[in-house]
Amino acid sequence: MGAHEEYGVGRQRFDVADAAPLLLDPQGVVTGWTGAARRLLAYPASEAVGRKLADLLTAEDAQRVPDLVERCRRDGGWTGLLTARRRDGQPVRVMARITSADEAHGGSRWLVLLSELADAPGWDMSRTVLERMVSDAPVGIAIVDTDLRFVWSNTALEQFGGGPAPRRLGLRFADVQPGMDAQAVEAQMRHVLETGEAVVGYEHVGQIRSAPLRETAHMLSFTRLEDDRGRPIGVYYTVVDMTERHRARQRLALLDRAGQSIGRSLDLVRTAQELADVAVPGLADFVTVDLLEAVLRGAEPAPGPFADTEAPALRRAGHRSTEDGLPETAVGIGDAVAYLAGSPPARSLATGRSWRAERLDPPAREWAEDVPGDRRAAFLEPGPQSAMTVPIRSRGTTLGVTSFFRRDRREPFDEEDLRLAEDLVARAAVCVDNARRYTRERDAALVLQRSLLPHRLPEQDAVEVAACYRPADELTGLGGDWYDLIPLSGARVALVVGEVPGHGIDAAAAMGQLRTAVRTLAALDLTPEEVLAHLDDLVARSAREQGVEPGAAGTGSGQSVGSGCLYVVYDPVDGRCAMAAAGHPAPAVVLPDGSVSFVDLPQGPPLGVGGPPFEAVELSLAEGSTLALHTDGLLARGETWAVDAGRERLRRALERAGPLDSHCRAVVDALVPARPYDDVALLMARTKRLGADQVAAWDLPCDPAVVAEARRTATRQLSRWGLQELVFTTELVVSELVTNAIRYSDGPIRLRLIRERALVCEVFDGGATAPHLRHPRTTDEGGRGLLLVSQLTQRWGTRFIPEGKIIWAEQSLTDLLE
Numbered sequence: 001m002g003a004h005e006e007y008g009v010g011r012q013r014f015d016v017a018d019a020a021p022l023l024l025d026p027q028g029v030v031t032g033w034t035g036a037a038r039r040l041l042a043y044p045a046s047e048a049v050g051r052k053l054a055d056l057l058t059a060e061d062a063q064r065v066p067d068l069v070e071r072c073r074r075d076g077g078w079t080g081l082l083t084a085r086r087r088d089g090q091p092v093r094v095m096a097r098i099t100s101a102d103e104a105h106g107g108s109r110w111l112v113l114l115s116e117l118a119d120a121p122g123w124d125m126s127r128t129v130l131e132r133m134v135s136d137a138p139v140g141i142a143i144v145d146t147d148l149r150f151v152w153s154n155t156a157l158e159q160f161g162g163g164p165a166p167r168r169l170g171l172r173f174a175d176v177q178p179g180m181d182a183q184a185v186e187a188q189m190r191h192v193l194e195t196g197e198a199v200v201g202y203e204h205v206g207q208i209r210s211a212p213l214r215e216t217a218h219m220l221s222f223t224r225l226e227d228d229r230g231r232p233i234g235v236y237y238t239v240v241d242m243t244e245r246h247r248a249r250q251r252l253a254l255l256d257r258a259g260q261s262i263g264r265s266l267d268l269v270r271t272a273q274e275l276a277d278v279a280v281p282g283l284a285d286f287v288t289v290d291l292l293e294a295v296l297r298g299a300e301p302a303p304g305p306f307a308d309t310e311a312p313a314l315r316r317a318g319h320r321s322t323e324d325g326l327p328e329t330a331v332g333i334g335d336a337v338a339y340l341a342g343s344p345p346a347r348s349l350a351t352g353r354s355w356r357a358e359r360l361d362p363p364a365r366e367w368a369e370d371v372p373g374d375r376r377a378a379f380l381e382p383g384p385q386s387a388m389t390v391p392i393r394s395r396g397t398t399l400g401v402t403s404f405f406r407r408d409r410r411e412p413f414d415e416e417d418l419r420l421a422e423d424l425v426a427r428a429a430v431c432v433d434n435a436r437r438y439t440r441e442r443d444a445a446l447v448l449q450r451s452l453l454p455h456r457l458p459e460q461d462a463v464e465v466a467a468c469y470r471p472a473d474e475l476t477g478l479g480g481d482w483y484d485l486i487p488l489s490g491a492r493v494a495l496v497v498g499e500v501p502g503h504g505i506d507a508a509a510a511m512g513q514l515r516t517a518v519r520t521l522a523a524l525d526l527t528p529e530e531v532l533a534h535l536d537d538l539v540a541r542s543a544r545e546q547g548v549e550p551g552a553a554g555t556g557s558g559q560s561v562g563s564g565c566l567y568v569v570y571d572p573v574d575g576r577c578a579m580a581a582a583g584h585p586a587p588a589v590v591l592p593d594g595s596v597s598f599v600d601l602p603q604g605p606p607l608g609v610g611g612p613p614f615e616a617v618e619l620s621l622a623e624g625s626t627l628a629l630h631t632d633g634l635l636a637r638g639e640t641w642a643v644d645a646g647r648e649r650l651r652r653a654l655e656r657a658g659p660l661d662s663h664c665r666a667v668v669d670a671l672v673p674a675r676p677y678d679d680v681a682l683l684m685a686r687t688k689r690l691g692a693d694q695v696a697a698w699d700l701p702c703d704p705a706v707v708a709e710a711r712r713t714a715t716r717q718l719s720r721w722g723l724q725e726l727v728f729t730t731e732l733v734v735s736e737l738v739t740n741a742i743r744y745s746d747g748p749i750r751l752r753l754i755r756e757r758a759l760v761c762e763v764f765d766g767g768a769t770a771p772h773l774r775h776p777r778t779t780d781e782g783g784r785g786l787l788l789v790s791q792l793t794q795r796w797g798t799r800f801i802p803e804g805k806i807i808w809a810e811q812s813l814t815d816l817l818e
Contacts, residue, residue: 217246263431480507
């Protein structure tokens with residue numbers, strides 16, 4: 001058995017032994033005929049010699065002969081298919097090869113070799129043609145023996161690594177492709193050898209060990225080679241590069257993962273971090289996301305890119321690295337980032353266009369200002385990098401910039417990577433902008449909330465106060481509960497706690513209306529039950545004007561209907577406290593000894609729903625007692641809750657002593673879950689008393705002659721207090737107020753001076769008529785007294801008590817005390 005037969009190849013067609021030769025002269029006339037030609041076409045030599053080649057072909061191919069003769073003369077030969085005509089007229093398909101057969105004496109003839117194709121599938125080619133075809137094929141082809149060692153491979157296989165074909169001979173797959181999973185590939189080969197089943201379309205992903213490391217994907221097909229007896233002699237396999245298709249699938253998978261992972265919340269920093277998390281390691285080894293400070297605040301940045309001269313304020317919002325302790329240690333989340341002018345991130349911000357570099361020189365990577373030397377060194381390691389910067393833009397507005405880096409172990413970024421990065425950033429930009437808009441709206445709502453609630457409770461000497469507020473609406477932070485402290489005349493204070501049905505911005509707006517109304521009514525120095533009565537009328541009238549029926553609490557524009565309010569007035573001069581409630585829990589009182597009780601307070605109806613009149617109670621509080629005013633959310637434990645059980649929990653929480661601020665927060669933390677069922681407000685006020693040396697009072701007869709004595713008495717008191725600078729103004733105030741009391745009332749008069757944060761001058765009389773400020777004409781002889789009082793004092797007014805009225809005026813002591 002010959003060498004060819006040993007490998008099952010056999011003889012190839014177009015070998016001379018298998019062809020029927022004949023000779024033609026330059027004009028295409030047969031001059032030589034052989035036995036093989038006779039056997040193929042059945043013409044004897046006597047009939048064939050002297051005939052033209054065209055006569056031996058079918059009519060269609062006969063017309064091609066002149067052109068074939070011309071091509072032979074030009075190219076030196078021709079090979080192709082023809083249809084010959086046997087002697088009996090039957091056509092026969094033959095492969096023809098025409099070559100020059102020059103004679104020694106200078107004559108020119110053509111040698112024609114004919115091979116019948118009746119039992120062939122098509123154009124059979126010689127071994128030389130076949131070898132040239134597989135050797136020059138763009139598809140990688142190789143043959144391994146039964147030991148899986150290379151015995152042949154074509155040139156195209158070299159593009160997949162492993163060196164030239166001669167170097168592969170005798171080696172195994174693992175020897176020439178160490179970076180790929182050789183075990184998996186050889187397992188497929190063994191399967192084909194053992195079963196004879198071909199494996200088509202096997203996908204293999206590996207990495208070529210080169211600088212830089214490159215991930216590749218191939219599609220391999222395996223076929224068993226057998227000898228004439230069907231015994232396996234090796235495996236024939238082909239390799240097609242699918243790297244681009246594999247990378248396209250990876251990009252689609254990365255984009256799909258981005259769609260699922262980015263923007264799961266409306267938190268700006270979390271959204272930026274999600275972008276970095278998705279991009280590492282699928283796209284890059286290290287990613288930073290920097291957002292404008294204005295964006296992080298929820299503000300509206302300027303449309304379009306920035307000017308080249310601008311240096312926008314940026315903060316690190318997200319980063320991710322494949323290795324710990326690398327560049328992210330230079331700038332932490334939330335830290336300011338300042339890029340050098342002309343650096344790639346700065347250019348991307350200025351132009352609104354992306355940037356890419358396959359390799360970064362070490363100086364080019366010093367982009368950021370104010371990076372410590374040791375951290376800059378960490379940023380520069382471990383050698384050359386590839387980088388991209390992509391501006392974060394949405395709706396024509398630049399929100400920040402994202403930077404992508406690859407270490408030198410991986411192939412550098414290409415244009416496809418840049419397009420993928422732009423797609424990722426574009427998706428994230430929409431989420432970032434949505435989060436920014438949400439942050440802006442939420443902050444605006446919180447600004448509304450803070451503007452409606454007291455930013456800082458007024459300073460005064462009547463009570464030490466602390467407050468804690470916790471809304472049920474965790475998303476917006478808005479609620480309808482509120483509290484307030486309002487300074488009143490005579491060193492007194494009003495403590496107010498209220499709640500509006502519902503949550504969110506509607507409840508907050510309704511709460512703001514009520515708080516404003518309460519402050520207005522408090523300025524009239526009304527009693528607690530009168531304040532609530534006026535407030536009830538205001539809510540009911542407003543609801544009727546808006547078409548809300550009584551009882552439709554907390555709906556639409558009638559949000560205030562059904563609101564609750566507790567109004568308390570405390571006087572630090574005598575420690576008396578008056579209070580009234582409208583559909584609101586009574587306050588708790590913590591005595592100086594730590595015991596806790598709840599005020600027996602008549603419950604009036606909620607505001608705006610109608611019902612019996614409001615009632616007030618009065619009690620005297622020892623100095624150091626603590627009033628705990630709260631909304632019912634402090635006691636709530638779900639939709640149904642027991643008042644007694646809630647009060648018992650509050651009692652236990654209040655019994656724990658401590659500084660008022662921390663005690664207030666501790667009470668709320670102890671009674672309210674992390675996500676409260678209802679809005680919660682707690683206002684705690686520890687009572688104080690004014691000392692005996694801060695109050696001076698005198699009973700005066702109703703006699704005009706007493707006015708001068710009242711002035712002298714007030715002057716002596718101011719001297720004792722060291723307030724000589726206020727003597728002139730105080731004498732005028734005392735003179736005018738006492739004169740008015742004598743002129744317009746009967747009965748005893750009482751003068752009282754109070755030294756607190758202001759000097760308060762009060763004159764009591766039994767009259768029921770309030771004085772009015774007048775603007776006298778130039779010719780009038782009187783009527784200027786109260787006008788002077790209003791001009792020289794900080795404020796003045798009248799309050800009514802059961803026995804009569806008190807006219808008062810205040811002069812600030814703040815400047816004097818400083």
